[in-house]
Amino acid sequence: MTHIEKYFVPEPSRYPIFGSIALLLMATGAVFWMNKVSSGPLILALGFATLVYMLFGWFGQVIRESEGGNYGSNVDVSFRWSMGWFIFSEVMFFAGFFGALFYVRVIALPDLSSLDHQQFLWGNFSAQWPIKVSPGHIVDPFTPIGAWGIPAINTLLLLTSGATLTWAHWGLLNNNRGQLKLGLFLTIALGLLFLSLQIMEYAHAYSDLNLRLSSGIFGSTFFMLTGFHGLHVTIGATMLIVILLRVMKGHFKPDHHFAFEAVAWYWHFVDVVWLFLFVVVYWL
Amino acid sequence: MSSIAHDPTHGHEHDHHAHHPSGVMRWITTTNHKDIGSLYLWFSFIMFLAGGVMALTIRAELFQPGLQIVQPEFFNQLTTMHGLVMVFGAIMPAFVGFANWQIPLMIGAPDMAFARMNNWSFWLLPVAAILLMGSFLAPGGASAAGWTLYAPLSVQMGMGMDMLIFAVHIMGASSIMGAINIVTTILNMRAPGMTLMKMPLFCWTWLITAYLLIAVMPVLAGAVTMLLTDRHFGTSFFNAAGGGDPVLYQHVFWFFGHPEVYIMILPAFGIVSQIIPTFSRKPLFGYASMVYATSSIAILSFIVWAHHMFTTGMPAAGQLFFMYATMLIAVPTGVKVFNWVATMWKGSMTFETPMLFAVGFIFVFTMGGFTGLICAITPIDIQIQDTYYVVAHFHYVLVAGSLFAIFAGTYYWLPKWTGHMYDEGLGRLHFWASIIFFNITFFPMHFLGLAGMPRRIPDYALQFADFNAIATVGAFGFGLSQLIFLAAVLKCVKGGQRRPQRSGTVRTDSSGPCPRQRPTIPSKLHRLSSKRCWLTGGPPWTGDQTSAPR
Ligand code: HEM
Numbered sequence: 001m002t003h004i005e006k007y008f009v010p011e012p013s014r015y016p017i018f019g020s021i022a023l024l025l026m027a028t029g030a031v032f033w034m035n036k037v038s039s040g041p042l043i044l045a046l047g048f049a050t051l052v053y054m055l056f057g058w059f060g061q062v063i064r065e066s067e068g069g070n071y072g073s074n075v076d077v078s079f080r081w082s083m084g085w086f087i088f089s090e091v092m093f094f095a096g097f098f099g100a101l102f103y104v105r106v107i108a109l110p111d112l113s114s115l116d117h118q119q120f121l122w123g124n125f126s127a128q129w130p131i132k133v134s135p136g137h138i139v140d141p142f143t144p145i146g147a148w149g150i151p152a153i154n155t156l157l158l159l160t161s162g163a164t165l166t167w168a169h170w171g172l173l174n175n176n177r178g179q180l181k182l183g184l185f186l187t188i189a190l191g192l193l194f195l196s197l198q199i200m201e202y203a204h205a206y207s208d209l210n211l212r213l214s215s216g217i218f219g220s221t222f223f224m225l226t227g228f229h230g231l232h233v234t235i236g237a238t239m240l241i242v243i244l245l246r247v248m249k250g251h252f253k254p255d256h257h258f259a260f261e262a263v264a265w266y267w268h269f270v271d272v273v274w275l276f277l278f279v280v281v282y283w284l
Numbered sequence: 285m286s287s288i289a290h291d292p293t294h295g296h297e298h299d300h301h302a303h304h305p306s307g308v309m310r311w312i313t314t315t316n317h318k319d320i321g322s323l324y325l326w327f328s329f330i331m332f333l334a335g336g337v338m339a340l341t342i343r344a345e346l347f348q349p350g351l352q353i354v355q356p357e358f359f360n361q362l363t364t365m366h367g368l369v370m371v372f373g374a375i376m377p378a379f380v381g382f383a384n385w386q387i388p389l390m391i392g393a394p395d396m397a398f399a400r401m402n403n404w405s406f407w408l409l410p411v412a413a414i415l416l417m418g419s420f421l422a423p424g425g426a427s428a429a430g431w432t433l434y435a436p437l438s439v440q441m442g443m444g445m446d447m448l449i450f451a452v453h454i455m456g457a458s459s460i461m462g463a464i465n466i467v468t469t470i471l472n473m474r475a476p477g478m479t480l481m482k483m484p485l486f487c488w489t490w491l492i493t494a495y496l497l498i499a500v501m502p503v504l505a506g507a508v509t510m511l512l513t514d515r516h517f518g519t520s521f522f523n524a525a526g527g528g529d530p531v532l533y534q535h536v537f538w539f540f541g542h543p544e545v546y547i548m549i550l551p552a553f554g555i556v557s558q559i560i561p562t563f564s565r566k567p568l569f570g571y572a573s574m575v576y577a578t579s580s581i582a583i584l585s586f587i588v589w590a591h592h593m594f595t596t597g598m599p600a601a602g603q604l605f606f607m608y609a610t611m612l613i614a615v616p617t618g619v620k621v622f623n624w625v626a627t628m629w630k631g632s633m634t635f636e637t638p639m640l641f642a643v644g645f646i647f648v649f650t651m652g653g654f655t656g657l658i659c660a661i662t663p664i665d666i667q668i669q670d671t672y673y674v675v676a677h678f679h680y681v682l683v684a685g686s687l688f689a690i691f692a693g694t695y696y697w698l699p700k701w702t703g704h705m706y707d708e709g710l711g712r713l714h715f716w717a718s719i720i721f722f723n724i725t726f727f728p729m730h731f732l733g734l735a736g737m738p739r740r741i742p743d744y745a746l747q748f749a750d751f752n753a754i755a756t757v758g759a760f761g762f763g764l765s766q767l768i769f770l771a772a773v774l775k776c777v778k779g780g781q782r783r784p785q786r787s788g789t790v791r792t793d794s795s796g797p798c799p800r801q802r803p804t805i806p807s808k809l810h811r812l813s814s815k816r817c818w819l820t821g822g823p824p825w826t827g828d829q830t831s832a833p834r
């Protein structure tokens with residue numbers, strides 16, 4: 001009789017309920033904060049702390065289960081499917097915002113500057129991108145950010161980080177731990193450098209260019225798209241750091257390291273989103 | 285728990301060696317798909333009652349022209365919250381509950397692929413419900429922008445709107461995690477020999493539903509996020525003065541919204557496709573075409589969203605495209621209805637409660653499909669957009685469609701879940717009361733809509749009075765009938781007649797209740813035939829005419 005592996009089903013766990021409480025607190029705190037109730041920030045912080053506790057506990061347990069050899073090849077396949085579908089959901093999230101950008105540029109703005117609107121609503125508004133004057137004149141003049149300064153450098157940084165991450169993966173596959181660590185370290189450094197430049201760029205936009213989140217539809221789409229991307233880079237970099245720490249503790253084997261691969265997939269996904277951003281937000 | 289290999293001959297021992305919390309903690313910490321399925325179903329039922337109370341308040345106000353019971357602002361909050369509570373709180377979680385109970389049993393998996401995440405998917409829902417219902421208490425009350433939350437109205441509301449936005453985010457996270465779990469379970473944990481094309485159709489419809497959920501819930505999250513930043517952070521997505529466009533909201537929302545209505549009906553198709561063959565004692569007619577029809581519905585559902593926006597001033601080319609694309613969906617839907625009818629053709633049919641609801645479903649859902657087609661015709665829709673005709677349409681597909689399928693599935697699988705038969709008399713009473721009162725409530729709305737009565741208003745012109753009075757009487761009848769359902773379920777859960785034994789070839793252990801413990805049989809090993817109990821999700825009636833209760 002051939003022996004086969006059993007699909008690992010975890011025991012009852014208290015982490016999910018902590019996650020739920022965390023989100024309840026965070027949502028309440030955020031609502032309060034936005035509506036100027038003074039306890040808002042505190043509740044939000046409390047919720048965030050609970051979330052961090054939950055994430056540490058839950059992922060810590062997953063890591064222990066994984067290193068304890070509980071996850072057989074079946075579970076591994078499950079992880080692969082689920083990570084793929086998760087990234088697909090993220091793609092659709094960004095697609096919503098990209099769709100908004102295309103809709104505004106291709107349909108809404110030309111419509112707003114059409115004859116009817118000019119006559120009855122918006123004076124002599126004429127469509128151009130980036131909009132200089134908004135239809136209702138509610139936007140202060142601003143200067144958009146060109147593609148070939150920091151954004152181009154950032155593109156290079158992210159593309160390079162994709163390469164260093166793949167190089168690290170080769171190191172892992174060939175059991176070359178030095179290469180693995182160095183590659184991961186470089187990837188994280190490049191990611192953090194990207195984030196610092198992005199923060200500098202935001203500061204520059206706010207203080208020198210007068211480009212703000214409230215700069216009409218241009219500011220809205222610009223900051224939402226780059227902002228959510230930046231958030232994803234932050235999450236990706238955090239995950240990479242966790243992976244690096246695990247590598248230093250001796251985790252992962254050439255044939256058993258899906259956590260590494262999942263983070264790598266995520267990182268490449270963030271990379272690809274950036275390429276789209278670079279082209280349609282900064283360049284065109 | 286170890287990954288040590290098991291000898292399949294010892295497969296029937298259950299994993300009770302670990303310490304399991306009891307009492308409330310059992311439900312809070314559970315990783316058992318059956319527990320989680322029950323939690324989903326009860327949650328859904330509670331939300332169904334909450335949304336039902338709102339609906340009855342709406343109908344009470346509309347019993348006569350004039351303002352009698354509630355203030356207009358509160359009336360608008362009620363219509364908004366009724367829609368949201370029913371869609372996100374009642375219908376969707378109920379189907380996830382069915383998925384949790386049935387999919388692992390049907391495909392022979394020990395549990396869902398990610399049992400811990402499964403728990404979180406559920407326990408996010410009460411959080412969302414607290415935010416949702418709590419928004420009634422916020423200054424300014426709950427959102428009153430309609431369940432579609434159209435900008436610019438939704439940009440102007442008070443704090444309740446913010447609570448709602450976060451509730452939507454949290455429900456979205458729950459749905460995405462739930463959907464990923466289901467897709468992974470189906471793709472990776474089928475018993476050997478169960479190819480995709482051998483799966484019970486319920487699994488197929490859920491696979492496709494889960495795909496839709498993963499594709500569109502993030503888009504909804506994006507839409508409400510843009511609302512949030514427009515409200516609080518000065519963005520201009522939906523503000524023409526800043527270069528945005530309120531219609532953009534409608535596009536993003538309906539890109540989610542139309543697939544969403546299929547999210548609410550495809551699992552219902554799945555349930556009905558399990559029940560019809562059982563009570564016709566014939567295999568499902570055209571299994572493969574059912575799979576392809578479901579897939580085409582899912583694909584087409586992404587390119588029809590603007591049929592909700594025919595009056596926003598689209599170019600004629602756009603209107604034509606969306607009109608024809610919408611009508612195209614009727615083709616695969618027609619295939620399904622045809623197949624159900626063909627399954628019943630010359631079958632030796634019996635009409636126990638699940639079958640009654642399933643046949644009722646086919647009949648009344650099809651009427652809703654036809655009114656959908658009428659709505660899809662642009663020149664007609666321009667007349668009936670935002671009237672009670674649309675309200676009639678979507679209640680025919682959602683109440684007599686999704687909800688009746690949920691009832692059908694509940695009666696069908698309750699014996700499996702509890703080990704007891706439900707009370708057939710109560711079940712039939714529930715069916716007849718529901719279908720009669722349903723039609724009394726919603727059929728007159730077609731006439732109201734055609735006569736021009738707008739939806740979402742607390743008061744109306746005198747000539748609409750008669751039909752509104754009839755609808756209100758029907759609504760209260762329908763609402764009360766649901767107490768029969770509660771009674772039937774409680775009676776069954778608490779005990780009652782043992783489930784009939786299946787005779788003949790099937791092993792006796794398969795006719796008992798499904799034990800809470802998981803089979804330790806590894807999913808990748810055992811042969812299909814050796815685990816009928818887990819695989820068929822077997823109702824007592826399956827393939828066994830003699831023991832069918834009559
Ligand atoms: C043959 C299939 C169907 C067609 C052709 C169809 C077509 C339409 C059209 C054109 C509208 C827009 C009416 C208007 O606002 O003027 C509409 C609204 C609606 N449909 Fe359907 N439909 C179909 C099936 C369904 C199903 C299966 C469901 C859900 C289970 C559904 C749920 C809804 C809802 C909720 C609305 C109203 C949304 C709102 O404005 O609040 N429909 N349908």
Ligand SMILES: [Cu+2]
Nearest residue numbers: 542545591592
């Ligand atoms: Cu639609």
